Amino acid sequence: MNAPDEHEIILRARQGDHGAFRILVERYMKHAYNIAYGFVNNHIDAHDIAQESFVKVYQSLNGFRGDSNFNTWLYRIVANLSLNRLRQKKVNRSLSIDTMNEMMLPCAVMPDDGSRSEIRNSLERALHELPTLQRAVVILRHFNGLSTKEVSKILHCSEGTVKTHLHRGLKKMKEKVSFLKDEVV
Amino acid sequence: MNIHKNIQLKFYDYLTSDISEIERVEIEQHLSSCPLCSQEYQEFKTFFESSKIYCKNPTEELSDEYWMNFIDNVDNRINSLTKYKITRKSWLQSIFTLFRLYPKMSFALGVSFLIIISTVLILSIRKNEPAQTVENLPAMVSSHVNVDERVGQYLKKSKVLLVSLSNMESDNTLTDNLSTEQTISRQLVNEAEFLKMQPIDFQAKRLIRDLVKIQEQLATTDIQNSETAFHSIRRRIYENNLLFKVRMAESIYGGVKFASTSMQRGGDDK
Numbered sequence: 157m158n159a160p161d162e163h164e165i166i167l168r169a170r171q172g173d174h175g176a177f178r179i180l181v182e183r184y185m186k187h188a189y190n191i192a193y194g195f196v197n198n199h200i201d202a203h204d205i206a207q208e209s210f211v212k213v214y215q216s217l218n219g220f221r222g223d224s225n226f227n228t229w230l231y232r233i234v235a236n237l238s239l240n241r242l243r244q245k246k247v248n249r250s251l252s253i254d255t256m257n258e259m260m261l262p263c264a265v266m267p268d269d270g271s272r273s274e275i276r277n278s279l280e281r282a283l284h285e286l287p288t289l290q291r292a293v294v295i296l297r298h299f300n301g302l303s304t305k306e307v308s309k310i311l312h313c314s315e316g317t318v319k320t321h322l323h324r325g326l327k328k329m330k331e332k333v334s335f336l337k338d339e340v341v
Numbered sequence: 342m343n344i345h346k347n348i349q350l351k352f353y354d355y356l357t358s359d360i361s362e363i364e365r366v367e368i369e370q371h372l373s374s375c376p377l378c379s380q381e382y383q384e385f386k387t388f389f390e391s392s393k394i395y396c397k398n399p400t401e402e403l404s405d406e407y408w409m410n411f412i413d414n415v416d417n418r419i420n421s422l423t424k425y426k427i428t429r430k431s432w433l434q435s436i437f438t439l440f441r442l443y444p445k446m447s448f449a450l451g452v453s454f455l456i457i458i459s460t461v462l463i464l465s466i467r468k469n470e471p472a473q474t475v476e477n478l479p480a481m482v483s484s485h486v487n488v489d490e491r492v493g494q495y496l497k498k499s500k501v502l503l504v505s506l507s508n509m510e511s512d513n514t515l516t517d518n519l520s521t522e523q524t525i526s527r528q529l530v531n532e533a534e535f536l537k538m539q540p541i542d543f544q545a546k547r548l549i550r551d552l553v554k555i556q557e558q559l560a561t562t563d564i565q566n567s568e569t570a571f572h573s574i575r576r577r578i579y580e581n582n583l584l585f586k587v588r589m590a591e592s593i594y595g596g597v598k599f600a601s602t603s604m605q606r607g608g609d610d611k
Binding site for chain 1: 349350351352353354359384385388389392393395398399400403408411412414415416418419422
């Protein structure tokens, strides 16, 4: 569906057409989920954040002026909610390390062989050891394929900053998971 | 910026082909001439590709059913919010409906409510007021005490005047200067005018009235030229037994009520 169609769908959703809103949810739910997962690294929180983001979108759809693209606006909401969730978790410290490990469960959903899941866990750990902005850039640009311009709009920073953080973030991750060099065929 | 760092910053865009032709040529030329950056590029490229392979998209691990439920769950969340809003709205609407359907009853209820509220408000305000005007009480007492004192003073001065008139030798009347007694009499008449207006005993008022008659006569008559007037005053003092009455009243009046019994007896003595 092209851009004018999306504009029309948004207009219909603003007028109270629930079906139009469902189309928007269906179109962007996976992206929203992926971004949330990138930040929180567990399915439970990712699920909750993605849903909460759409509820927020529904509530403030009338305030959406269309200055930016709808997806940029939605991803900014997802990123903000994810960062808030991470801050809360830092404060609460209620989850034990074991529980965290259980929740980092891609391998639990889809079984992998031992080495693959080990590499994946190492990558995820390296990603989550990055500073917040670097991590956000890597998640949005590298793992979710958004353009530099989109990322700069979502994170309210310049494109140069996005490029710098992306390069530094990936370089740090590369150093932490150096054994990948030998793994790749 | 360092040329090597500048080139390395563009590796990602070079790998994703998100770069202009000029920049692409610049990078390729630099990589061919710089072994350090070339090695750095190879490592970066390896990590770039492998990280994408190993870090699979988490949504791919979830079933279609999950995504169908996802949309329904979002719907449910939105509906629960809307229901909450409707509940709040309907509460207000029911009140308006009640007013529209039963205007008289609603009016009566409204008025009753206002009365109750205003009563509660008034009671609470009164509660906060200081208990009675205690502060004013000493002033009232003191004013009352002042009147009693002034009556006492009046009686005392009147007694002195009566005594001096009684003790005066009748032969010396025409030679003595009575101007002082006359001045005092005028003052006492003025004071009596004030005391008559005050809330004092009836007996005291009657005594003051009798005394005023003598004081007025003394103040207005040219006694030095009229011996009969002077004798008339003295006779009135004796006949009315005024000295005794004044002493009795004076002994009691000092902030206490007039001794009506004594006065009565004094009056009976007449």
